[in-house]
Amino acid sequence: MIAVGITVALKEILASFGLSGGLLSVVTYAILASATFGLLSVLALFLVWWERKIAGHMQQRFGPMRNGWHGWYQTLVDGLKLLQKEDVRVATRDKVVFFWAPVMCFIAAFAAYIVIPFGDGLIVADLNIGILYIMAITTFTVISLLMAGWGSNNKYALLGGMRSAAQVVSYEVPMVASILVVVLYAGSLSTVDIVNSQAGNFLNWNIFRVPYGPLAFLTYLVAAIAEANRTPFDLAEAEQELVAGFNIEYSGMKFAMFFLAEFINLFTVSAIAVILFFGGWHGFEFIPSFVWFFLKTFAVVFLLIMIRWTYPRMRVDQLMEFAWKFLVPLTFLNIIIAAIFKHFGWYWEL
Amino acid sequence: MSNLRTEEFDINMGPHHPSTHGVCRLLLTMDGEKVVKVVPYIGYLHRAIEKICENRTYAMCIPILDRFEYVTAMSCNYVFSLAAERLSGIEVPERAEYLRVIMLELNRIASHLIFFGTTAMDIGALTPFLYALREREYIMDLFEMTCGQRLTYNYIRVGGVSKDIPNEFTPKCRETVATISDKVEEYKRLLNGNPIWKMRTIGVGKLDADLALAYGVSGPILRASGVDYDLRRDDPYSIYDRFDYNIPIYQNGDVYDRYMIRLDEIQESCKIVAQALDQIEDGPIRAKVSPNFKPAAGETYTRIENSRGEMGVYLVSDGTKKPFRVKARGGSYPHLQLLPEIATNCMIADLVAIFASFDVILPEVDR
Numbered sequence: 001m002i003a004v005g006i007t008v009a010l011k012e013i014l015a016s017f018g019l020s021g022g023l024l025s026v027v028t029y030a031i032l033a034s035a036t037f038g039l040l041s042v043l044a045l046f047l048v049w050w051e052r053k054i055a056g057h058m059q060q061r062f063g064p065m066r067n068g069w070h071g072w073y074q075t076l077v078d079g080l081k082l083l084q085k086e087d088v089r090v091a092t093r094d095k096v097v098f099f100w101a102p103v104m105c106f107i108a109a110f111a112a113y114i115v116i117p118f119g120d121g122l123i124v125a126d127l128n129i130g131i132l133y134i135m136a137i138t139t140f141t142v143i144s145l146l147m148a149g150w151g152s153n154n155k156y157a158l159l160g161g162m163r164s165a166a167q168v169v170s171y172e173v174p175m176v177a178s179i180l181v182v183v184l185y186a187g188s189l190s191t192v193d194i195v196n197s198q199a200g201n202f203l204n205w206n207i208f209r210v211p212y213g214p215l216a217f218l219t220y221l222v223a224a225i226a227e228a229n230r231t232p233f234d235l236a237e238a239e240q241e242l243v244a245g246f247n248i249e250y251s252g253m254k255f256a257m258f259f260l261a262e263f264i265n266l267f268t269v270s271a272i273a274v275i276l277f278f279g280g281w282h283g284f285e286f287i288p289s290f291v292w293f294f295l296k297t298f299a300v301v302f303l304l305i306m307i308r309w310t311y312p313r314m315r316v317d318q319l320m321e322f323a324w325k326f327l328v329p330l331t332f333l334n335i336i337i338a339a340i341f342k343h344f345g346w347y348w349e350l
Numbered sequence: 351m352s353n354l355r356t357e358e359f360d361i362n363m364g365p366h367h368p369s370t371h372g373v374c375r376l377l378l379t380m381d382g383e384k385v386v387k388v389v390p391y392i393g394y395l396h397r398a399i400e401k402i403c404e405n406r407t408y409a410m411c412i413p414i415l416d417r418f419e420y421v422t423a424m425s426c427n428y429v430f431s432l433a434a435e436r437l438s439g440i441e442v443p444e445r446a447e448y449l450r451v452i453m454l455e456l457n458r459i460a461s462h463l464i465f466f467g468t469t470a471m472d473i474g475a476l477t478p479f480l481y482a483l484r485e486r487e488y489i490m491d492l493f494e495m496t497c498g499q500r501l502t503y504n505y506i507r508v509g510g511v512s513k514d515i516p517n518e519f520t521p522k523c524r525e526t527v528a529t530i531s532d533k534v535e536e537y538k539r540l541l542n543g544n545p546i547w548k549m550r551t552i553g554v555g556k557l558d559a560d561l562a563l564a565y566g567v568s569g570p571i572l573r574a575s576g577v578d579y580d581l582r583r584d585d586p587y588s589i590y591d592r593f594d595y596n597i598p599i600y601q602n603g604d605v606y607d608r609y610m611i612r613l614d615e616i617q618e619s620c621k622i623v624a625q626a627l628d629q630i631e632d633g634p635i636r637a638k639v640s641p642n643f644k645p646a647a648g649e650t651y652t653r654i655e656n657s658r659g660e661m662g663v664y665l666v667s668d669g670t671k672k673p674f675r676v677k678a679r680g681g682s683y684p685h686l687q688l689l690p691e692i693a694t695n696c697m698i699a700d701l702v703a704i705f706a707s708f709d710v711i712l713p714e715v716d717r
Contacts, residue, residue: 059480155361159383159698231474232546240369240472241702312546313474315699316383 005121007032032124036113040264047263047301048075054305085252090153093249097151101144102250102257108140109261112268115191119281119290123192130191131179134272135172138227141265142168145229145236145246148258152249160245163316164236167226170323171233175223177331181216181338182206182276185347195280205279211341212334217277219331224269225304226319229262232311233319240313270300358386365394369472369702372712374686376705378698385701388690395716403676408434408508409641411673415663416502418678419714421464424457425656427506430676432587433652433665434508438645445633446510447589452523452626453493453505454588454654455619459530460489461657462612462619465709466537469609472706473550478541485533488526495519508643510636520627527627531620534613542610551606555692555704558603565691566684569659571708574611575603581655593625605707612709615657642671658682658709680714 011028019027049064049072056063064071089098115130117123127133142165149161183189185206186197198204207213226233237245247258274280274296283292314322341347364375373394379387399418403411415430416423428450435442442450467482490500496515497505505512541547557567559575572579580597582590598614600607647669653662659681666675685708693701 055476059477060484061480155359155380159380163383231476234474238474238699240474241699243368309477311475312470312541312544312550313699314546315550315697317697318549 005123007124029124036124037110040110040113040267041260043267044260044263045075045079047267048078048259050301051263051305051308054302055309058306058309079256082252082256087254088249088251090249092153094151094153097147098249099151101147101151102254102261104147105141105144105261106257108137108144109264109268111137111140116268116271117191117195117275117280117293119288119293122281122290126190126192129189131183131189131194131272131276134191134268135176135179138265138268139168139172141227141261148246148250152246154249156242156244157246157248160236160238160242160248163238163242164229164246166316167229167233167235167319167323170320171223171226171327174219174323174327174331175227177328177335178216178220178223179272179276180335181210181212181331184335184338184342185210191275191280195275195282198279199282202279202283205277205282207277209347210338211347212337213277215334216331216338217273219327219334220273220276221303222327224273225307226323228265228269228304230266230304231308232314234308234313235316235319238313266301266304267297270297270304273300356382369706370712371468371706371710374710374712374715376689376701378701380698383697383699385693385696385698388693388701390686390689392686392712392715395713397713397717399717400676400678403673405672407642407671408645408673411676412507413502413504415678416504417713418717419656419658419661419680419682419711420501421711422457422461422657423502424453424506425654425661426678427503428454429652429654429656429661429663430665431506431508432654433650433663434645436650436652437648437665437667438643440509440637440639442510442637443634445514445630446635446637448626448630449511449515449635450506451588451590451593452623452630453496453503453511455622455626456489456492456523458657459616459619459623460486462616463489463530465612465657466609466616469605469703469706469709470541472702473547475541475547478537481533481537481540485530488529492519492523492526495522507636507639509639510634512636514635524624524627527620527623531617534616538613548606550699550703551609551707552604553602554605554700555696555707556602556604557688557692561688561691562603565688567659567688568684569656569681570611570615571608571659571685573598574600574607576601581653581660585653587652587654590622592629593622595619595621595625605703608707612657644669644671653679656681658711658714659685678717680711680717682708682710682712682714686710686715 007028010031011024014024014027053063053070064074067074067077112134114124115127115133145164146161149157182194186194188194198206203209207217210216229236237247247255250258274293278296281289281293358379358381361378361380362375363378364370365373370376375391377389377391378385399414402414406414412427412430415426418426463482463486467479470478493503494500496519497503497513557575559577562572562575562577576599578597578599583597595618598611598618600611645667647667649666651662651664653660660679661681662679664677665673668674689705693704
């Protein structure tokens with residue numbers, strides 16, 4: 001584990017207060033974790049509002065308008081409402097599983113941010129297995145959805161849980177395969193190294209530099225939409241078929257946890273897309289690096305939101321067919337081509 | 351893995367469910383994602399409309415029948431008025447006939463717009479619903495301008511219509527019809543080429559013509575299965591013979607065709623309304639009919655082409671001021687009956703698409 005930028009700085013400050021040894025690490029990471037948590041919570045609230053506004057404007061309406069300027073604190077009051085609501089628990093639930101499912105979903109969504117660089121040096125810990133770690137930790141989401149489906153003791157919820165399990169397991173394969181193309185060229189799994197390999201001109205971004213980079217980006221994007229459970233792959237909570245799918249029995253804060261985790265996941269997949277394909281925090285020097293990162297990520301989020309409100313939903317068997325018969329062969333082919341190009345050096349050098 | 355125990359399970363879809371369009375309960379037996387058996391349970395919306403009509407005068411029956419099929423309440427008004435007129439031989443003035451046709455066709459457009467929106471929504475595209483309702487709003491404005499109501503009109507009465515159209519109606523109606531005709535092209539551009547939409551609709555819920563005829567299916571669903579049958583032409587009523595319009599026919603009888611045929615019908619109805627607005631002339635809008643009029647004793651079965659198929663009223667008069675028996679026939683009832691036949695052994699998502707493509711409206715089933 002290589003501590004960089006903000007972590008080092010924070011450690012130095014804390015050391016000057018006389019902390020040392022194991023306690024220093026604990027306090028440092030506790031502060032960073034709280035800061036990330038705070039940032040992401042605000043971000044999730046913003047994303048909910050933003051999605052509602054975009055959806056509204058796409059659908060000839062305004063979206064939230066009542067609370068503040070264009071309803072800017074609408075999600076805040078929604079959150080307060082959910083906090084006050086009664087936590088309805090069905091009598092026939094599986095008590096342990098039902099309780100831990102939203103918690104797990106929440107933790108899995110947040111834990112990915114340990115290795116996401118928000119800017120130059122703005123990263124909690126630069127793990128040398130960064131991307132692999134994100135893949136591993138976000139998979140916990142599917143376990144939580146399955147837990148929610150099982151624990152609710154509701155048939156709709158169970159169907160939703162099973163759907164999401166099948167879906168996420170299938171789309172994990174093309175997702176990792178798309179990422180491997182980038183890893184092949186960066187020569188590292190660390191998110192910081194991947195971003196740094198794209199420094200300088202925007203032509204160095206992987207989407208332009210890597211042969212078939214756009215294809216890798218597209219396959220990643222499709223898999224990412226499926227991972228984030230959004231239309232056209234929002235089968236787990238298909239409201240017209242399964243009413244609300246896995247979260248049908250959840251209310252109050254537990255529902256809010258699922259809901260926030262969904263939007264955090266949306267931001268995560270967009271951030272990964274930016275790190276892998278759009279040069280992360282790199283941009284013109286006179287604008288701070290974290291601004292670049294957020295600008296690019298919001299652009300990808302915007303794209304995902306537009307897709308959600310444009311397309312119909314796929315059917316579950318078509319979804320699996322699409323993953324295994326089309327996306328997986330395509331991404332593997334792309335890896336092979338990328339490897340050949342890499343071997344012969346047929347690509348844009350830095 | 352083969353010795354893993356699996357079992358089918360029953361699931362109640364409805365009475366409260368986002369895609370049953372009302373209060374219909376479908377008892378599904380599921381094998382995982384697959385629907386093994388569908389049993390529709392109806393009756394949650396039964397209001398005894400037919401019985402209530404027996405205790406009302408003819409004029410009072412019309413607002414009751416508004417609630418029979420509230421998405422196209424004009425057709426309900428019309429079919430009952432037509433039945434009463436046929437029993438007593440009342441001649442309807444020319445202008446009233448034109449107004450009736452304009453209203454009926456506008457109502458058909460409004461109904462098909464709702465179909466378009468809800469079907470797209472049930473297949474997962476949420477945005478078209480709001481587009482469709484935006485266009486429907488123009489039609490609702492026209493109705494409101496004419497009779498003050500937006501859903502249950504009580505506009506078409508025995509002997510004519512209740513009110514004449516205001517002056518600003520004609521230009522606004524022309525504009526609306528032209529807009530909607532254009533917008534339908536836009537809808538087609540938005541959805542038809544979409545590969546996901548095609549995957550979800552083409553070849554899903556196939557209904558062949560024989561089965562459709564055996565079940566008494568009518569209207570757009572029958573025409574989507576390749577049977578050229580439209581009551582406006584085949585059992586003429588009103589003045590439909592004066593207009594130049596096509597009756598769209600599709601051959602495959604799948605969800606896609608049932609969707610396409612309705613979009614085409616919107617455009618054909620737009621044509622009819624535009625022609626009616628050109629041809630309409632000034633004149634009386636209502637024959638002289640007493641509020642307590644008594645038709646001659648006798649019986650009639652009168653049917654018209656509604657947006658959901660054949661809508662009919664079987665009316666028995668015993669010569670008093672109240673009908674002896676009213677039996678209302680809606681298109682949705684046979685369509686719902688057909689659901690187990692073609693939705694068995696499909697995926698649950700297809701069941702929702704098929705149900706949406708039938709455009710069943712539950713008050714018409716339950717009455």
